[in-house]
Amino acid sequence: MILVCGALPDTVLAYTCARLEQMDLDYLFLDELKYPIGYEISWMYDNGRLKGYIKSPSRRIELSDITGAYVRHITPNGAAIIPNATEEEARMIRNEYFHALDYMITILPCVVVNKSASQLSNGSKPYQSLLISQSGWRTPKTLVTNIPNEVKSFFNECEGKIIYKSISGVRSIVQRFKKDDFDKINLVRNCVTQFQEYIEGYDIRVHTVGNNLFATKMISEATDYRYASQEGLSITMEPTKLPAKIEKMCFKLTRNLGLTMAGIDLRRTLDNQYYCFEVNPSPGYSYYELGANQPISESLARLLSGEELPKKVK
């Protein structure tokens, strides 16, 4: 039995459910647009032992039968409309129910893709970058500052090749910093900002799924390939093979961050060095699966069904 938590307007979650159905794998979909209305949740924790159940409007499952959980929360506290409650009461009810569910997921003894706590490193890019570099990866030279003159020094130090992007988990479009941008550089006084040396090369998106790895080469002229179309540029994807050492480092990094599935952003330089930029703990993998025809969802489904357990990476 697989537990899937999230909402169907999330295309990645819907894609995963479609794959589970296509593979005829049994799953309970906990619809976060409706939860807790019509749901019952009850579980007991006694010194390492968890037992209990979840009852949806259609069926009841025992926690001990769950082989894997796939979780993509839509908001921190759910979104259900609570009847006969003020907005404040509804917020409180959703919050309590969200924690009743999320704490249970935290201690589920099966594979969870991914636990909330393991996703937090992505909330601070430089924090995650420190963890990435502690796992043995090359990371770009980085400056975090609210002092305009320091940006000028860093720009010169990197021979005018720098980018800027958000520090937190708020999604931002990676931008090249150009000479014209010095006109607005005083704005950094208002908000501490992250700058990085620009690394030339091509992007590789890696998905680790339990013991499997899928590397996708991204071919685009855009600084941030995710937004290539907005710049009027094209993007193509193709499967690629990584050196064994790099594959091993990807698995190790996934584990070190407490994840069972990860989307890892690499850049391969012209002299064959690999830089790691970021790890996405809740990757939108379907975009890459469809772009490069790689069986990521099938691998994910097998992991959730308990067919394979993640190995420990030495």
Next chain:
Amino acid sequence: MIFLSGKNCVLILANEHDYCSYAIYEILKDEKKNVLLIPERDFVSKTRFKWKFNNSLSGHLEYGSSSLIFSELSGVLMRYIGSWQQSKDVVAEDMAYVASERRAAFLAWFQSLLCPVVNRPVPKTILGEYPSSFDLFEIINQTGLKTHKTIITNNYQEARDFHKICGNKTIYSPISVSSKYLLGNDDIEKITPIIKVLPVSLHERLEGEKIELFIIGQKILIENSSGKTATLPKNIEEKIIILNQKLGLVFSKMKILRIKSDFYCLSVDNYPQYFRCSEELKNKINRELLNLLLENGGNLI
């Protein structure tokens, strides 16, 4: 600009109502140590900050007429309650974004410092909740200490059965809010209206010898409020220190319950207060904190 330098440089991020922040500051000043205290409310809004990292770490922080070089820090005492994460000083449409960028930047910066940080923030303390009791339960159990039985349910019959299993003695608490209510024999009926709209959390109410203790690095100091000296077996002390380390803490307060030969960890406080303790205990805690903050700079006191 005064440049603070030398290995004895201590940074205190102070909460203005906190005894610990100002006690440590006063002792360091008396000892003529380099110390910079930044009130929490000024930490982000009135500092100038440069942090550069790749294979090495460099940078500095300016506050008023002081400038502090990161590589020369001996220790950091963080006594924040979170107000520095807000952006009340900024009036802009994107205040929420500014606040989230600040949190993310300073979380990473504290993590990168090579000196002792008491306590070094982790994502859960800054970006989320810490410790969620169930994250904590798992870690406590891994160290070999025990935790009380707990149920979370929105089914009244399940709650009632659990209350009965626990000898009609449980503690009711909301799941995401820190408060608790003791439930006795017939009190389980009182949760009926609650459970109709909310899930409830019930813990078994255990009775035994309550021990409150402070952990500072490798040292355990026991609160002696009853006038009786409480002691712990060596192996339990070791487990407590391991638990503290696993939680990423240097300074904490724990409530331990001894029932025969079993030791339960009831709570961990990562922002311990000790202004109500005896003078003797206060002095001991201050001394241990100072030793930690100055461990790169020699002995003190």
